[in-house]
Amino acid sequence: MIFCNIVIMIKTRNLTKKFGDLTAVDHLNLSIARGELFSLLGLNGAGKTTTIKMLSCLIRPTEGSASVMGKDLVNKAQDIKQIINVSPQETAIALNLTVHENLKMIAGVYGLSKNSMAVKINEMIKMFSLEEVRNKKAKILSGGMQRRLSIAMALITEPRILFLDEPTLGLDVLARRELWAIITKLKETATILLTTHYMEEAEALSDKVAVMIKGQIRASGTVKDLLEMTGTQKLEDAFIRLNQKEA
Amino acid sequence: MKYSYFAGRNSKEILRDPLSLILAGVLPVVLIVLFSLIARNAPIEVFLPVNIVPGLTVFGFTFITMFLGLLIAKDKSSSFLTRLFVSPLKPWDFILGYFIPVLPMAVLITVSCLVAGLFVGVPLSVNLIYTFLSFIPFVLFSGFFGIFLGILCRESQVMAIGNIYIIASSLLGGAWMDLNILGKTLQKITDLLPISHAIEASRIVLSGRSDNLWIHLGVVCLYALVFFILAVFLFRRKMRSDNK
Numbered sequence: 325m326i327f328c329n330i331v332i333m334i335k336t337r338n339l340t341k342k343f344g345d346l347t348a349v350d351h352l353n354l355s356i357a358r359g360e361l362f363s364l365l366g367l368n369g370a371g372k373t374t375t376i377k378m379l380s381c382l383i384r385p386t387e388g389s390a391s392v393m394g395k396d397l398v399n400k401a402q403d404i405k406q407i408i409n410v411s412p413q414e415t416a417i418a419l420n421l422t423v424h425e426n427l428k429m430i431a432g433v434y435g436l437s438k439n440s441m442a443v444k445i446n447e448m449i450k451m452f453s454l455e456e457v458r459n460k461k462a463k464i465l466s467g468g469m470q471r472r473l474s475i476a477m478a479l480i481t482e483p484r485i486l487f488l489d490e491p492t493l494g495l496d497v498l499a500r501r502e503l504w505a506i507i508t509k510l511k512e513t514a515t516i517l518l519t520t521h522y523m524e525e526a527e528a529l530s531d532k533v534a535v536m537i538k539g540q541i542r543a544s545g546t547v548k549d550l551l552e553m554t555g556t557q558k559l560e561d562a563f564i565r566l567n568q569k570e571a
Numbered sequence: 572m573k574y575s576y577f578a579g580r581n582s583k584e585i586l587r588d589p590l591s592l593i594l595a596g597v598l599p600v601v602l603i604v605l606f607s608l609i610a611r612n613a614p615i616e617v618f619l620p621v622n623i624v625p626g627l628t629v630f631g632f633t634f635i636t637m638f639l640g641l642l643i644a645k646d647k648s649s650s651f652l653t654r655l656f657v658s659p660l661k662p663w664d665f666i667l668g669y670f671i672p673v674l675p676m677a678v679l680i681t682v683s684c685l686v687a688g689l690f691v692g693v694p695l696s697v698n699l700i701y702t703f704l705s706f707i708p709f710v711l712f713s714g715f716f717g718i719f720l721g722i723l724c725r726e727s728q729v730m731a732i733g734n735i736y737i738i739a740s741s742l743l744g745g746a747w748m749d750l751n752i753l754g755k756t757l758q759k760i761t762d763l764l765p766i767s768h769a770i771e772a773s774r775i776v777l778s779g780r781s782d783n784l785w786i787h788l789g790v791v792c793l794y795a796l797v798f799f800i801l802a803v804f805l806f807r808r809k810m811r812s813d814n815k
Contacts, residue, residue, distance in 0.1 A: 380657045384811060410657045416650035418580050420587050432576025433658050
């Protein structure tokens with residue numbers, strides 16, 4: 325007997341976003357299960373960030389619908405905000421606050437109690453190796469450390485769903501690898517939707533990948549599925565082939 | 572209260588910028604002393620302590636508008652505000668979170684100006700407490716106007732509009748210039764501005780008079796209410812923008 329124990333955390337139905345004449349996201353149909361790390365892979369302008377902005381209740385869809393943990397994206401936005409968090413593409417930290425103060429602020433904004441706040445702050449500082457810079461202002465941190473702090477601020481609230489928008493953009497190879505290790509560990513605690521245009525990142529981290537081209541999902545599945553679909557050996561070749569088909 | 576953590580961050584932003592504290596606390600006091608010295612040689616009515624002190628205190632509050640506007644515009648230009656828009660904070664929380672931290676600055680301006688006033692000849696009386704209270708509507712207006720500017724404009728625009736606002740307030744508010752010399756047309760314009768009413772109201776209170784006090788305070792309260800509503804409306808719109 326096979327028990328189907330898949331819980332769908334995010335489901336979109338023809339989710340669309342238009343800005344005037346431009347259709348940034350075009351009838352997107354996604355289904356992300358609990359515990360998955362789902363990557364949206366695409367070039368700049370493919371619609372990845374717009375998708376994240378819709379699912380995190382920052383912008384309204386033009387058409388279509390979506391649900392996050394069964395809650396409607398438009399009508400239950402306030403409920404959804406309590407259970408999600410985002411690490412935006414640009415590092416979103418308070419530069420004049422210390423690492424500790426940044427974490428405390430975001431924990432307080434999400435309503436963590438004083439006791440659990442102190443525990444979680446220490447946990448995040450340890451997880452993201454920020455001990456040495458705990459009391460340093462965020463503006464003096466390196467790009468990699470700022471990005472780690474940004475993700476720590478997303479995670480401290482214990483979100484059920486975490487959106488990571490190009491988490492390693494602009495980082496050097498060492499910083500990127502360190503972040504990959506942390507993101508891999510995050511899978512144990514949250515469902516993750518990650519956007520990237522780095523093939524190796526999608527390959528290294530993802531349970532499932534969706535290739536986004538001009539606002540639409542052209543193919544999705546595991547990396548192995550995509551390779552079989554396109555008859556290629558590497559994800560980069562699969563991606564190029566899908567883009568060429570589109571062209 | 573969730574907004575209190577956000578307010579804490581904004582307090583630190585303001586307090587960790589020494590220039591803002593110097594401008595807020597020191598500049599009006601320097602001007603009070605300067606005009607009081609001038610008044611010894613040129614006894615013009617507007618330079619008298621009971622007139623110049625409340626005038627320059629209210630003028631000092633105009634810097635609150637600039638500081639708040641710049642803080643919000645800067646947050647907007649980074650992804651920091653985006654991060655907070657995804658959080659459970661509501662528009663009301665943002666307004667409180669940005670406004671509350673300027674209250675200590677307003678108190679600093681008020682106390683330093685009134686204390687300086689005592690040294691230049693303002694009589695010590697209970698009117699000082701009433702004058703302190705009479706500043707509240709304009710402090711509210713200054714904060715909400717700053718929030719309005721910050722959410723509406725880019726950083727460079729806030730800087731430009733803020734500077735124009737401060738200069739216009741200094742010329743058209745009556746802080747150190749008798750508005751009667753402006754002529755009828757400009758006087759009609761000053762009658763529309765909240766700063767002239769705020770200055771006049773605080774002068775009435777400090778002098779122990781009562782003529783038309785509630786009309787002047789009413790105008791300032793109305794402006795504060797209008798910009799509060801606009802600020803909440805703009806935050807609500809920005810948080811769920813179709814154009815972001």
